[in-house]
Amino acid sequence: MTTLTSRAIQIDQHGGPEQLKLVQISVGEPGPGEIRIRHHAVGLNFIDVYQRSGLYPMQLPVQLGMEAAGVVEAVGEGVTHLKVGDRAAYASNPSGSYCDLRVMPAQWVCKLPDAINFETGAAMMLKGLTAQYLLKRTQPQGGLQPGDFVLFHAAAGGVGLIACQWAKAMGLRLIGTAGSEQKCALALTNGAQYAINYVKEDFLARVKEITAGRGVKAVYDSVGKDTWDKSLDCLAPFGLMASFGNASGPVAPFSPGILGPKGSLYVTRQTLFTHIATRETTQTMADDLFAAVTSGQVKIHIEQRYRLEDVQQAHRDLEARKTTGCTVLTL
Numbered sequence: 424m425t426t427l428t429s430r431a432i433q434i435d436q437h438g439g440p441e442q443l444k445l446v447q448i449s450v451g452e453p454g455p456g457e458i459r460i461r462h463h464a465v466g467l468n469f470i471d472v473y474q475r476s477g478l479y480p481m482q483l484p485v486q487l488g489m490e491a492a493g494v495v496e497a498v499g500e501g502v503t504h505l506k507v508g509d510r511a512a513y514a515s516n517p518s519g520s521y522c523d524l525r526v527m528p529a530q531w532v533c534k535l536p537d538a539i540n541f542e543t544g545a546a547m548m549l550k551g552l553t554a555q556y557l558l559k560r561t562q563p564q565g566g567l568q569p570g571d572f573v574l575f576h577a578a579a580g581g582v583g584l585i586a587c588q589w590a591k592a593m594g595l596r597l598i599g600t601a602g603s604e605q606k607c608a609l610a611l612t613n614g615a616q617y618a619i620n621y622v623k624e625d626f627l628a629r630v631k632e633i634t635a636g637r638g639v640k641a642v643y644d645s646v647g648k649d650t651w652d653k654s655l656d657c658l659a660p661f662g663l664m665a666s667f668g669n670a671s672g673p674v675a676p677f678s679p680g681i682l683g684p685k686g687s688l689y690v691t692r693q694t695l696f697t698h699i700a701t702r703e704t705t706q707t708m709a710d711d712l713f714a715a716v717t718s719g720q721v722k723i724h725i726e727q728r729y730r731l732e733d734v735q736q737a738h739r740d741l742e743a744r745k746t747t748g749c750t751v752l753t754l
């Protein structure tokens with residue numbers, strides 16, 4: 424039996440982008456419940472930064488990356504939803520997608536519709552499934568109805584631009600925040616009804632103005648430390664604070680006692696991997712995403728491409744807020 428090898432990006436210790444090292448790995452045959460997939464493109468996500476830096480500690484050494492698309496090359500025992508030659512894409516935990524070829528659990532991997540190319544598939548799975556569960560499965564009491572206001576931070580980013588378009592398709596009035604005038608314009612052309620440059624403007628005052636003092640029904644906050652306090656004050660009574668990231672740093676500990684006087688608020692911390700814990704929910708959510716993309720409701724904007732070997736620069740740019748929309752690593 425010939426041993427296959429692959430390029431992969433590995434960290435031996437947590438730290439800055441310089442810790443991302445190109446290595447060669449050997450790739451074996453898939454075991455029960457696994458597949459071997461040859462990637463055509465790899466998606467870059469902000470979670471990769473947390474895993475590299477150690478904000479989310481990993482057992483080291485570890486290969487990074489949680490999203491990719493390619494062709495199924497071998498199928499292990501018990502895998503029935505995929506066959507050799509299928510075009511496929513995934514968001515997965517454990518990490519390891521920054522590579523040409525890998526063996527991985529099949530449960531996360533979905534057949535990619537013919538109408539969706541590999542780069543789009545690689546860019547959209549983790550970010551698109553996140554927008555899906557946030558807008559459709561993480562709603563305030565009574566649900567979201569057309570016309571409702573929601574606040575979505577980092578609206579011109581990877582998850583953000585998908586959420587802007589999907590929220591518009593759902594009839595929601597999404598108020599997006601972003602870190603520059605150019606990013607605000609991008610959010611607006613992608614379905615945000617209002618955009619606030621939160622580097623220059625007080626987003627709380629603007630949200631109150633836009634909603635005539637009533638506040639929004641839900642805040643989707645991936646920025647964390649810098650936006651948390653004011654975000655709570657943007658909510659209408661019984662509103663939902665859905666925290667799902669920490670791009671500016673983790674949220675400081677707080678007492679639940681503060682939520683009562685602010686209007687009996689709900690607070691939740693969400694993660695994609697709870698939602699896609701089973702093959703069934705993964706496929707149901709992916710089908711919804713595929714339908715949104717193939718119908719044209721949601722366009723996947725790949726605004727940056729880097730070669731796999733240039734992944735350090737990709738991380739630098741993502742952390743420096745230089746990117747918009749999605750980023751892929753080409754192979």
Ligand code: NDP
Pocket residue numbers: 467468469470549550553577578579580581582583600601602603606645646649667668669670671672693694695696741742743744745746747748
């Ligand atoms: P983005 O493309 O959105 O990049 C992150 C953005 O955050 C930046 O572009 C920037 O936009 C904004 N930001 C605000 N403050 C900072 C800061 N201090 N440093 C860096 N960026 C900052 O990334 P993704 O689309 O990959 O992910 C978006 C967020 O969602 C991330 O926080 C990610 O961890 C989270 N996430 C969570 C998931 C979950 O299930 N919990 C799943 C997927 C993503 P701007 O300049 O406009 O402020």
